[in-house]
Amino acid sequence: MSYLIKNNTKDEILGLNRRNQEYIRPYNSRSAKSLADDKIWTKKILAKNGIQTPEVFKIIRSKQQLNHLDWSSLPKSFVIKPNKGTGGHGILVFYGKKKGLEEWIRPSGKTMTKKDLILHIENILEGRFSMGDRKDSAIIEARIQNDPLLKKYSYRGVPDIRIIVFNGVPVMAMLRFPTKRSDGKANLHAGAICTGIDIGTGITTYSMLGNYTSPISDTYILVDTTSDLEENLPLSGIQIPNWDDILEIAVKCQEASNLGYAGIDIALDAEKGPMVFELNARPGLGIQVANQAGLRRRLERVKGLKVKGIKHGIRLAKELFGGEIEDEIEAISGRQVVSIVEEIKVYHKDWSPNVKKKKKLFEVLKAYMDTGFQTSRIDKGLANRIGLDESLNSFYKLDAPSSFESFTEAQEFIEKNDSILSTDENIVRLAKLLEDGKIRVRPVLKVNIKISKEVKNVEMIVSTRQEMTYPVVLGREDLKGYLIDTTKTF
Amino acid sequence: MEALILSESTQWIVNHGIPLQMLEILVMIPIIATLVSIARYLVGFKTFGIYASIILGISYSFTGLRYGLTLTILVILTTLLSHNILKKIRMHYITRIAINYCLLILVLIGFFILVNEFGLGLENIENINPLAIVSITALSDFFIKIYVKKSFKNTLRALLETLLVATFGWFIITRDNASTFLLNNLWLIALLVAINLSIGQFKGLRLFDSSRFKSIITKKDELPDQK
Numbered sequence: 017m018s019y020l021i022k023n024n025t026k027d028e029i030l031g032l033n034r035r036n037q038e039y040i041r042p043y044n045s046r047s048a049k050s051l052a053d054d055k056i057w058t059k060k061i062l063a064k065n066g067i068q069t070p071e072v073f074k075i076i077r078s079k080q081q082l083n084h085l086d087w088s089s090l091p092k093s094f095v096i097k098p099n100k101g102t103g104g105h106g107i108l109v110f111y112g113k114k115k116g117l118e119e120w121i122r123p124s125g126k127t128m129t130k131k132d133l134i135l136h137i138e139n140i141l142e143g144r145f146s147m148g149d150r151k152d153s154a155i156i157e158a159r160i161q162n163d164p165l166l167k168k169y170s171y172r173g174v175p176d177i178r179i180i181v182f183n184g185v186p187v188m189a190m191l192r193f194p195t196k197r198s199d200g201k202a203n204l205h206a207g208a209i210c211t212g213i214d215i216g217t218g219i220t221t222y223s224m225l226g227n228y229t230s231p232i233s234d235t236y237i238l239v240d241t242t243s244d245l246e247e248n249l250p251l252s253g254i255q256i257p258n259w260d261d262i263l264e265i266a267v268k269c270q271e272a273s274n275l276g277y278a279g280i281d282i283a284l285d286a287e288k289g290p291m292v293f294e295l296n297a298r299p300g301l302g303i304q305v306a307n308q309a310g311l312r313r314r315l316e317r318v319k320g321l322k323v324k325g326i327k328h329g330i331r332l333a334k335e336l337f338g339g340e341i342e343d344e345i346e347a348i349s350g351r352q353v354v355s356i357v358e359e360i361k362v363y364h365k366d367w368s369p370n371v372k373k374k375k376k377l378f379e380v381l382k383a384y385m386d387t388g389f390q391t392s393r394i395d396k397g398l399a400n401r402i403g404l405d406e407s408l409n410s411f412y413k414l415d416a417p418s419s420f421e422s423f424t425e426a427q428e429f430i431e432k433n434d435s436i437l438s439t440d441e442n443i444v445r446l447a448k449l450l451e452d453g454k455i456r457v458r459p460v461l462k463v464n465i466k467i468s469k470e471v472k473n474v475e476m477i478v479s480t481r482q483e484m485t486y487p488v489v490l491g492r493e494d495l496k497g498y499l500i501d502t503t504k505t506f
Numbered sequence: 507m508e509a510l511i512l513s514e515s516t517q518w519i520v521n522h523g524i525p526l527q528m529l530e531i532l533v534m535i536p537i538i539a540t541l542v543s544i545a546r547y548l549v550g551f552k553t554f555g556i557y558a559s560i561i562l563g564i565s566y567s568f569t570g571l572r573y574g575l576t577l578t579i580l581v582i583l584t585t586l587l588s589h590n591i592l593k594k595i596r597m598h599y600i601t602r603i604a605i606n607y608c609l610l611i612l613v614l615i616g617f618f619i620l621v622n623e624f625g626l627g628l629e630n631i632e633n634i635n636p637l638a639i640v641s642i643t644a645l646s647d648f649f650i651k652i653y654v655k656k657s658f659k660n661t662l663r664a665l666l667e668t669l670l671v672a673t674f675g676w677f678i679i680t681r682d683n684a685s686t687f688l689l690n691n692l693w694l695i696a697l698l699v700a701i702n703l704s705i706g707q708f709k710g711l712r713l714f715d716s717s718r719f720k721s722i723i724t725k726k727d728e729l730p731d732q733k
Contacts, residue, residue, distance in 0.1 A: 024722050031715035033547055033708055105655055135596045142599050144654060205657070228659070234718050301715075308722050 028310030030301055039182070039315065043276025044297050051273055052297040053147060055099050055155060058273070065272040067265055068291050070095070071158040082137055082154075087118060087130060090156065096136065098145040099153040104203040106145030108136060109159060109173070123172040123200045160291060163284035165257060169193050171244050173200030176283040177213070177262060180299055180311070181270040184323035186263050186333045187314045189213040190306040191220055191256065196244040204302045209239065211251050212307035216338015217501065218259025222308050223251040236305045253499060260330065262290050267326045269295055277315075353499045354468055356385050361466035362394075362488060365403030365442065369471060381487055383467070385500050389491030391447065394463060394476040398487040404461055407442040408478065411459040419454035426457050447477050468498070513690040526689070530679075531564055533688050533695070538563045538675040540698045547705050550714025551667040552660075554648040558668050561641045563675025568638035571676055573628050575669070577614075577642045582665065584613045585646040589653065603650060610646055614639070 030039075044052075051057055059069045073090055076082050092113040098106040108128070110120040118130040128136075137154045139145070146152040160174045169175065173194030180188045190210050194200045197207030204210050204226060212221040224236040225243075241248045256262065266280040269292055279299025285291050304311050317336055323329045360383045367377035379401065399408060414433050420426040426448035436459075437443055444460045451458075458477050465472055465488070474494045512520065520526055538560045545551035553559055566574035588609045592602050621628050648668075653661040678684050688694060716723070 024724060026711065026716070026723050029711065029715070029719045029723060031709075031711035031719075032550070033710065033712060033715075037707075037709050102655075131596070139599060144599050205660075234714075236718075236721065238721075301718075304719060305722055310722070 024308075024310040024313070028313035029304060030311035030315065032301065034312065035298075035301060039277040040298055043182070044278075045274065048274040048276075049297040052275055052278070052295040053100055055097065055101075055294060056153065058295055061272055062269060062292055065268060067268055067272065068288060070160060070291055070293070072155060073158065074156040075099075076137055076141070076154040076156070079138065079141060082134060082141070091158075092120075093159045095157050095159050096133070096140070097155045097157065098140040099155055100146040100150065101140075101152075102145075102147055104201040104206055106136075106140055107201070108133075109200060111159070160283045161286040161288075163257070163286050165254075166191075166193075166284060169242055169245070169249055169251065169254070171196045171198075171200070171242075173198070173202060174283050176202045176281050176293055177256065178296075178299065178303060179263070179266040179280045179282065180278070180303065181266050181280060182277050182315050183318050183321060184267055184270065184326070184329040185318045185321070185336075186215060186266050186330065187318055187337065188303050188307055188309070188311055189215055189266075190303045191254075193242065193251075195225075195242075204300065209242065209251065210302060210306040211254075212303075212309075213256065214338060215263075216334045218256040218262070220252055220254040220256070222306060224302075224305050226302075234302070236302065257284070258290065263330045263333070264326055265290050265292065267329050271326075353501050354385060354495075355501055357382050357486070358385065358467060359383075360488065360490075362398065362402060363464040363466070363471075367464060378466075383465075383488040383490055384486040385495060385498075386489050387492050387495060387500070389489060390493055391460065392474055392476045392491045392494050393479045393484070393489040394461065395484045395487040396478055396480050399461060399463075399476075399478050402463070404442055404463075404478075407440050407459065407461060410436060410440045411443065411446075411478075416457050419456055420448070421455070423448055423455060426455050429457055444475050449477065451479070451481065515692060516689050519692075530685055530689060531567075533685075533692070534564055534567075534675065534679050535560055536695055536698045537678060537688070538671065540701055541671050541674055543702055543705055545667065545671050547708055548712060550712035551671065552664045553668045553671060554645075554652065554664055558645060558648045559671045559675065562645065562668065562672035563679065565638040565641040566672060566676035567679040568635045569642070571673065571680075573634070574638075574642060574676070575673075576628065577617075577639065578645060578669065580613065580617060581610060581643055581646050582649055584610050585649055586653075589650060599654075603647065606646060606650065607643075610643060614643065 051061060056072075056075060059072065062069050073094060074085065076085065093111050095110070096108045101107065109123055110128075111123060112121045113119065114121065114127060119127045120133070121127050140152055140154040143150050143152045162170070162174055166175045170193045175191060175193045178190050178192060179186050190212050192202040192204065193209040193211065194202050195207055195209055199206065202208045207226060207228075209223055209225055211223040213219070214221055223239050225239055227235040227237045239251065241250050262282055265282060269280045270276075270278045273295050275295065275297055277299075279296030281293040281296065282290050283293050301311065314337055318332070321332065323332065359380060361378045361380055364377035379398070381398075396408065399405070414436060416429060416433075420429065430446045430448060433446065437445065442461050444462055446457050447460050448455060448457050450456075458479070460475050460477050463474055463476050465474055467490070472494065474490075476488070479489075512526075516529070519529060539556050542551075542553060542556045542559050545553060562574070562578070569577065585606055588606045589602070592605060620626060649661065649665060652664055656664075711719070
């Protein structure tokens with residue numbers, strides 16, 4: 017498949033030098049950075065601001081505390097983390113406990129004994145996984161209950177959402193799925209799949225993996241689907257639930273942490289909803305590849321803007337960086353996005369694409385997308401107006417009963433009257449259908465419409481229903497190749 | 507060494523009690539440091555940092571490149587081996603490193619004996635400054651510190667980058683013309699300051715950034731015309 021790669025000039029890409037000099041140094045103060053580097057402190061500050069983080073069971077700051085730890089007080093599943101760890105190092109996840117034993121089960125199925133855990137925590141305390149060589153503390157906290165939607169895409173582990181927030185505006189986002197290679201971790205460098213997210217809608221776009229065969233520098237390969245699950249699924253077009261809430265949490269975190277330029281990691285808990293995993297004072301740059309977009313261009317558009325509050329920041333983000341999704345999805349899946357109520361043109365019978373006529377031969381109207389129908393519907397009045405009145409009259413001459421006892425009876429009526437098809441060129445067939453609880457026969461007409469810049473000749477059942485809110489309803493037959501965006505209406 | 511004709515200022519420094527050989531080594535420190543900063547901010551090398559590169563570059567100038575690199579590889583292989591064996595035994599981090607050094611020294615002694623007996627194309631240890639050997643051995647620590655936190659690939663990459671910079675440093679030190687020129691033109695240190703000042707302000711893409719983001723960068727001449 018071919019990707020429609022967006023045009024990014026070199027100047028639109030953010031590199032490490034500029035990230036450090038123009039964004040991290042001026043916008044992330046030393047105190048804000050040390051807050052982000054300290055998970056326990058972060059939890060406290062976020063809790064004060066009403067933001068959820070995984071519940072803490074125990075904090076172990078010294079060997080003494082480790083010796084006195086009451087292991088039986090821990091729940092069956094939990095996570096051990098270094099307080100100041102980086103890149104997912106030193107994090108152990110436990111799914112359960114062996115009955116009657118002091119042994120806990122890892123995602124891979126392997127078990128670890130209490131002795132193993134104590135040694136691991138000792139290593140954490142000695143600073144083995146922490147930035148620099150400082151002494152560290154260990155956190156034992158609740159394991160996230162995977163959201164069922166995102167669980168389908170992950171190889172064990174919990175996927176998370178990384179959102180880069182700058183100056184109160186969420187500028188770029190990606191979803192990270194753990195893979196077999198990443199051993200349940202959601203870090204790009206560990207081998208997770210990273211999927212770009214359209215800020216406007218929360219729908220996923222491009223996906224990539226680190227290319228491990230490249231010896232010199234980090235390079236990436238674009239992928240379409242998950243790769244090591246029993247059933248591999250396409251990664252683009254996933255609608256992330258509660259997207260607006262997630263954006264709001266991300267902006268709140270940036271405000272609360274005082275980081276001017278922050279990477280916020282959020283996981284979705286099946287029961288408790290969005291949970292903030294950690295704040296990043298030096299978020300990585302790979303996110304640009306997952307979104308096929310340059311971060312520098314976006315950051316510069318946001319720099320210096322007066323953002324009046326959280327909602328304003330989110331609105332700005334959606335206006336500035338959202339909406340690019342539609343073309344992108346089209347590029348990825350060959351599909352176009354239509355709204356649930358979309359403005360379409362319906363052409364008069366006499367209209368033809370090649371002949372120019374002075375008279376206006378079309379009507380612009382709102383059509384409703386309804387995948388519950390196979391065939392599209394057109395209102396009787398509209399059919400009359402576009403010059404199909406004669407065809408309707410010839411159908412009425414058949415004097416069809418207003419309803420039939422059974423579908424067999426309706427079918428018999430259709431077969432008896434199929435001569436109408438040869439006498440009226442606009443009637444394609446007669447259709448039997450269930451309308452308002454009654455079996456009826458209706459004519460199916462050929463109509464030219466224009467939807468999303470494309471002219472199509474479609475079949476429509478004439479509806480005589482009194483209450484059609486929309487004069488045209490498009491059914492599955494004519495929605496092939498479109499994605500319906502339920503968040504937008506005209 | 508032939509008698510060098512020294513510039514006035516350099517002669518003045520030598521006359522004030524600083525041996526020429528020491529001056530030669532001291533001058534190398536800012537040179538290698540600048541190499542590291544160029545490699546980091548213009549190319550994108552991670553390396554093991556400035557210290558490891560300086561120490562290695564200067565050590566190689568004592569041991570010779572062939573001997574130095576052989577020792578380096580020996581140190582890294584032994585470290586990897588001992589680390590992976592010791593991983594299976596539960597113990598504290600520092601004790602693990604200490605045991606690693608014990609094994610390392612045994613391997614080195616064995617190696618020196620082999621060199622003495624069979625030559626192996628290498629010079630005898632007697633002619634080499636022991637401090638150079640100690641410095642190379644200390645690389646084990648740099649390596650393991652990164653190795654326990656980052657992936658093997660990343661560690662290996664940083665190692666190769668460090669060796670590349672150190673080798674480049676060794677190359678400059680061992681060119682007599684270059685070092686004589688440096689000794690006679692100590693104002694070059696001011697130039698190094700200026701170079702670092704300007705690299706310090708550089709915000710453009712590193713060479714590795716460019717290759718990392720090559721797939722999403724469209725070259726200017728490939729861009730569609732702006733309408």
